[in-house]
Amino acid sequence: MLPWRFENMKIAVIGAGLAGRQHIQVIQNNKMCELDFIVDPSNESIEFCKNNGFSHFSNVTEALMTQIPDGAIIATPNSIHVENALDFIDRGIPILVEKPLSSDSESALSLVQCAKKKNVHLLTGHHRRHNKIIREAKDTIDSGQLGRLVTSHSMCWLFKPNDYFNSWRKSISGGPVLINLTHDIDLMRYLIGEIESVHSFESNANRKGKVEDSAVVSLRFKNGTIGTLSISDTIVAPWSWEHTSGENPIYPNQKESCYWIGGTHGSLELPKLKSWKSLNERSWWEPIQSNQSPTDNNINQPLSAQLNNFISVVQGKEEPVCSGEDGLKTLLVIEAIKLSAKIGKAVKPKNPELKCF
Template sequence: MAKPRLAVVGIGLIGIRHAELVAASEDAELAAIADPSDAGPREAERLGTRHYADYREMLDAERLDGVYVAAPNQLHLEIGLACIERGIPAVIEKPLCDTLEAGADLVLASEAKGVPLLVGHHRRYNPRVEATRALLQRGELGRLVAVNAVWAVRKPDDYFVAWRRTAGGGPILINMIHDVDCLRHFCGEIAEVQAYGSSAVRGFEVEDTAVVAIRFAGGALGTVTLTDAAPSPWGWEAGSGDNPNIAASDENCYRFLGTDAALDFPNLTVWRGAGPEPASWAEKVFPTRLDWAGHEALPRQLAHFLEVIAGTAAPRIDGRDGLATLAATLAIKDAIHTGRPARPVAPPPAP
């Protein structure tokens, strides 16, 4: 049987990783890439595939089974719609879109046409994320009381091309959205947030730093601290080593607190008392490191995308799921903007 023919739209930081993965895969063919920049023809030659400056031309000229949309956030709607119109399943990089209206339009179009979308919240494919969710769902920490999360790096100055400095870019939509998605995945839906943001270090239109307080619908509370202007060992990519572009630290970035035990993540260390009852403050708690196997999330996302294309699996993170993460993330921006608590906007009903 012929291999599924995939294409990548946008071959920047993340798109090139998708293109390289597909090109190296035994289960798929990299049919083409589309990118208007000078890098396009050069990368196409290196990867042994065709290049188009205009993604619409590519979608019309190539017989494609699936597309990765890895262009700037502000273009996800138009590129996603172009795939849906042609009946081509797509992985839409996160955020699903830069606004809720755009995200809802994309989801409704995919549902109306029956064309599956997979949103690129790839951390969910990481075995440590899977193990943590399973542990929380088994109730091993008791009742979840609170979680605290940190994502702190110093991005290089040349990273800040125009789309990353202006509305629709910024580290809340580019980076914190991953933590929001993980926290939804781990702790359930986010009911309300309060937040502060600051652009005091970089002085861009978008924030460089934010702190968020979360109330989950299930009753637990959470906090997230984010900055792209301060070097640190704390953040998912550093802690997990799941991104070759970010130096690994093996440090934790989340702490979960339950009525029976606590958990460091992503080291997967459970802290628990020695007795059958939850330890009181005079009693020592002891660490137990959990086992997990496997490493990178992106190859597992590709394998799943091929199942979605073949019709043997429903998207693990479909458009609606991506829209819910976007709504919770935009509630954070709303809370920063108004100075008041904000709730994620409910998605539109399915057609």
């Protein structure tokens, strides 16, 4: 029997846009929780709540004067994550904050520190960590089947239509490095290890906006592995996690891979979960064979698994799969990537352990 207040954990969703509405759907499909209320000042959201019979508020302060949820998911624009999150943390309410944790590491650090000081659970919504494919890939890597990891390559090439940028995404926090690459970086940290240094190049030659439309990054991991990432929101191509994983139905699915991880005894391509190893002796003159694990339809599975983890963390049964500290560390790598592109030199991500933990 669960403690009474968690039999049906009441969860508020702050920001009912693209991401927030997916969280709302996943909450509604989960028997362990229920939607408490939605906060979003937009007319579309007022209409959306009215049509669906959801309790609605236009700002967090007003909402928390009326209703106290058991937890909240923050899915507002990046630059106001921290301001919204602190309102909940101040009242001891656990939160899951969409990625990136904030649009800058200074405010993200203050959020992590505040949650730690007040002993409130803070999770980051890097939901790909919860994908079954990634869990299996992590098991394969951790089991040593690939041998010593040597190198990795990640692709995120996709094309965003012009009207995508008619919003806050036009601003400095709306480029693909902060919006998309943050997921890929988080996964590489999760699968391979902490990143020691990065060297990157950015371009806005196609969109000519304030932010990059494309970037390439070289990585050195602390365990000696080296890697590369390539990202663009202005290329028509199938090679991105968005298009290949099948986890989000809004992206037409392509049966391709977008991550390649290589070791001394084998290699792995994802999301196909196809592993390669030598049949006999390891040699470029000897045949190699592949093995592909079956993968099923993954639609919204990672978001559901992430929500289950949030509920279990609040119940004291599990540790966060992606904590606030994880969100901060990923953001510090992203900032190092931005700085490297600006100064044209390799940059080491700041170590958050220096001051705060």
